Amino acid sequence: MIILDIKNLTLEIESNGVLVKALDKVSLTIQENEIRALVGESGSGKSLIVRAISGALPPQWIVTADRLTWRGQNLLSMTRAQRQAIMRRDIAVIFQDPLASLDPSATLKDQLVESIPQEFIPKGWPWQRRKARLRIAQQIMRKVGIKDVHAAINKYPHELSLDICQKFMIAMALVSQPTLLIADDPTRGMETNTKQQILTLLAQLNKTRNLSILFVSHDLIAISAMAHSMTVLYCGQSVESGKMKAMRRRPLHPYTKALMDSAPSFSPDLIPKSPLVAMDGTIPTLQHLPIGCRLGPRCPRAAKECVQVPEERSINEHKYRCHYPMHVESV
Amino acid sequence: MIPLLSINQLTFKPTKKWEFMVPSTDFVLGPVDLTINKGESIAIIGQNDSGKSLLAKLIVGAVTPTSGQISLNGQQLDPNNTKARASDIRMMFRQSSESLNPGISIGTMIEEPLRLNTQLSPEMRLEKVLKTLTLVGLMPDHYYFYKHMLSEGQQQRVALARALILDPQVIVADEPFAALDPSVRSQTVNLLLTLQAELGLAFIFISHNLGIVRHMSDRTIVMNEGQVVEVKDTQAMFADPEHPSSQKLINAHKALLTY
Ligand SMILES: Nc1ncnc2c1ncn2[C@@H]1O[C@H](COP(=O)(O)OP(=O)(O)OP(=O)(O)O)[C@@H](O)[C@H]1O
Ligand code: SF4
Ligand SMILES: [Mg+2]
Numbered sequence: 001m002i003i004l005d006i007k008n009l010t011l012e013i014e015s016n017g018v019l020v021k022a023l024d025k026v027s028l029t030i031q032e033n034e035i036r037a038l039v040g041e042s043g044s045g046k047s048l049i050v051r052a053i054s055g056a057l058p059p060q061w062i063v064t065a066d067r068l069t070w071r072g073q074n075l076l077s078m079t080r081a082q083r084q085a086i087m088r089r090d091i092a093v094i095f096q097d098p099l100a101s102l103d104p105s106a107t108l109k110d111q112l113v114e115s116i117p118q119e120f121i122p123k124g125w126p127w128q129r130r131k132a133r134l135r136i137a138q139q140i141m142r143k144v145g146i147k148d149v150h151a152a153i154n155k156y157p158h159e160l161s162l163d164i165c166q167k168f169m170i171a172m173a174l175v176s177q178p179t180l181l182i183a184d185d186p187t188r189g190m191e192t193n194t195k196q197q198i199l200t201l202l203a204q205l206n207k208t209r210n211l212s213i214l215f216v217s218h219d220l221i222a223i224s225a226m227a228h229s230m231t232v233l234y235c236g237q238s239v240e241s242g243k244m245k246a247m248r249r250r251p252l253h254p255y256t257k258a259l260m261d262s263a264p265s266f267s268p269d270l271i272p273k274s275p276l277v278a279m280d281g282t283i284p285t286l287q288h289l290p291i292g293c294r295l296g297p298r299c300p301r302a303a304k305e306c307v308q309v310p311e312e313r314s315i316n317e318h319k320y321r322c323h324y325p326m327h328v329e330s331v
Numbered sequence: 332m333i334p335l336l337s338i339n340q341l342t343f344k345p346t347k348k349w350e351f352m353v354p355s356t357d358f359v360l361g362p363v364d365l366t367i368n369k370g371e372s373i374a375i376i377g378q379n380d381s382g383k384s385l386l387a388k389l390i391v392g393a394v395t396p397t398s399g400q401i402s403l404n405g406q407q408l409d410p411n412n413t414k415a416r417a418s419d420i421r422m423m424f425r426q427s428s429e430s431l432n433p434g435i436s437i438g439t440m441i442e443e444p445l446r447l448n449t450q451l452s453p454e455m456r457l458e459k460v461l462k463t464l465t466l467v468g469l470m471p472d473h474y475y476f477y478k479h480m481l482s483e484g485q486q487q488r489v490a491l492a493r494a495l496i497l498d499p500q501v502i503v504a505d506e507p508f509a510a511l512d513p514s515v516r517s518q519t520v521n522l523l524l525t526l527q528a529e530l531g532l533a534f535i536f537i538s539h540n541l542g543i544v545r546h547m548s549d550r551t552i553v554m555n556e557g558q559v560v561e562v563k564d565t566q567a568m569f570a571d572p573e574h575p576s577s578q579k580l581i582n583a584h585k586a587l588l589t590y
Contacts, residue, residue: 015480016480041513041514041515042482042485042487042515043481043482043485047482161379161380163379188509189506189509189539190379190539191377191378191379191539191580192539192541192580192583192584192587193378193579193580193583194379195539195583195587196583196586196587199587218513220513221542221587221588222587225587225588258513258514259513259514261517262513262514262516262517263513263542264542264543264545264546265541265542265545265584265588270546272545272546272547272565272566273524273546273547275521275524275525276517276520276521276546277517278514278517278518278521279514281468282468282469282470282515282518283515284470285470285472285473287472288470288472
């Protein structure tokens with residue numbers, strides 16, 4: 001069953017005095033129990049999607065969508081209170097910058113205890129309830145791999161190292177036992193051991209607790225280790241989505257292909273220090289978006305038709321937006 | 332042949348006021364011995380808090396060592412005169428968001444080292460800044476942008492531009508690839524490989540991305556609790572890590588790959 005359904009999400013923002021479509025008809029769905037990766041270049045709009053789902057956008061930005069629903073309920077038309085209730089109990093978000101999203105003036109304990117839903121605390125005297133809360137808080141902190149919980153729990157965010165803050169953000173998100181976890185680059189800059197620990201924890205929660213995950217990252221190795229399916233974003237447009245395996249083996253969109261080629265670890269035969277396959281150029285600024293397919297100027301397969309925006313097409317579960325897709329014959 | 336950079340018995344012992352920045356009070360870095368040749372890439376890997384970033388800061392002179400020397404082209408560097416080495420050894424910091432000033436435009440920010448360290452005219456500076464912006468995969472337009480208008484990866488490229496602008500001999504980079512997206516990361520890797528081949532640039536980088544470490548570096552240094560525990564040619568290190576902490580890191584990387 002689809003729990004989160006996004007169809008043609010468009011986000012218009014004012015940047016340097018002009019109104020630009022930072023997201024242009026983005027579609028994305030998340031099934032129950034699914035781990036979906038959202039990948040794309042820096043500046044492609046991944047964090048904007050996360051913010052649009054959570055409703056954390058400045059009021060002057062214009063959001064439109066054919067569908068933006070949570071279990072069939074329209075997130076855009078419901079009241080603020082209803083939306084907040086969903087964000088508190090069903091969907092948890094780990095934002096990209098841990099320090100900016102933690103309260104600098106409260107200890108980890110205070111912040112975490114605050115996020116524990118009331119119904120998790122057994123009835124009892126206030127001091128019993130306080131103790132129960134503390135126990136839950138410590139438990140979850142241990143679970144995400146924070147080593148010295150007793151020392152860390154009474155500290156303020158700025159007193160702790162970045163990777164403890166990152167782990168703590170994950171603890172904060174998991175403490176309400178959400179149905180869907182949206183994690184924006186949660187393992188960025190983590191060393192391999194810690195990263196593997198976090199990925200294992202998330203994969204395990206997915207299996208044992210049916211946690212669905214939207215995993216935003218450009219760490220392709222981490223993504224292919226855990227995601228079932230993937231949506232690729234380029235320049236504010238969703239260009240391809242489908243099952244992880246199929247997309248790795250036979251990407252249809254030239255950009256997905258370039259993405260896959262860029263991880264040296266995926267090509268074991270690569271000669272050390274040889275140049276990596278890389279697409280020329282760089283993602284354009286929002287002020288100078290090319291017309292038609294936004295990949296056009298960088299795309300090795302581009303041809304005349306590409307000045308028209310490609311419509312979304314699909315082959316079975318596999319969706320793509322490209323006039324001249326690859327591997328189509330073999331799908 | 333005189334090595335480009337040679338590090339001799341370098342140590343760092345935190346004094347009291349450093350206490351909050353290091354893992355424990357008995358933390359000591361080094362002694363570290365290391366030589367680096369022109370055009371060579373050295374990767375530093377290790378757990379968090381193993382002293383990697385501190386070693387990087389000691390090499391660029393952002394932190395003064397407790398003892399030991401660093402020489403560039405056979406010339407011993409004065410630990411208290413960091414300005415002299417500023418144009419030859421450039422540091423690219425990890426958190427570009429922390430190291431970039433939000434109040435000035437990207438162009439001005441990249442130009443700053445030129446103003447402070449060279450006699451170039453304003454026109455020549457502008458030309459150099461625009462060239463460097465393109466070199467790191469940004470647009471000339473970005474000259475007029477401010478930090479908050481860039482995504483994280485674009486900010487990282489600004490940090491690389493700032494490091495390259497003075498045509499240094501050594502670049503020391505703390506997690507230069509972490510915030511880069513795949514296609515730009517490949518471009519950056521290619522760019523650094525080209526710059527190394529053309530200019531003989533030496534590159535010392537800290538990275539958790541062992542795929543890139545394996546592809547790019549000639550030698551890999553493994554650090555653990557302030558000590559260099561293993562130094563080897565990269566390919567040999569990945570084939571046969573000897574120290575337990577090297578084994579742990581490299582095996583975790585291989586485990587992720589075999590899913
Ligand atoms: N407050 C803002 N004002 C103007 N433009 C913005 C703002 N926030 C984001 N943008 C622009 O929107 C685009 C998408 O940004 P976003 O942060 O979603 O990228 P991202 O895909 O998350 O990148 P990264 O991988 O670096 O986190 C970028 O071009 C960025 O410059
Ligand atoms: S539509 Fe054209 S430019 Fe766009 S990805 Fe396909 S071939 Fe390339
Ligand atoms: Mg982001």
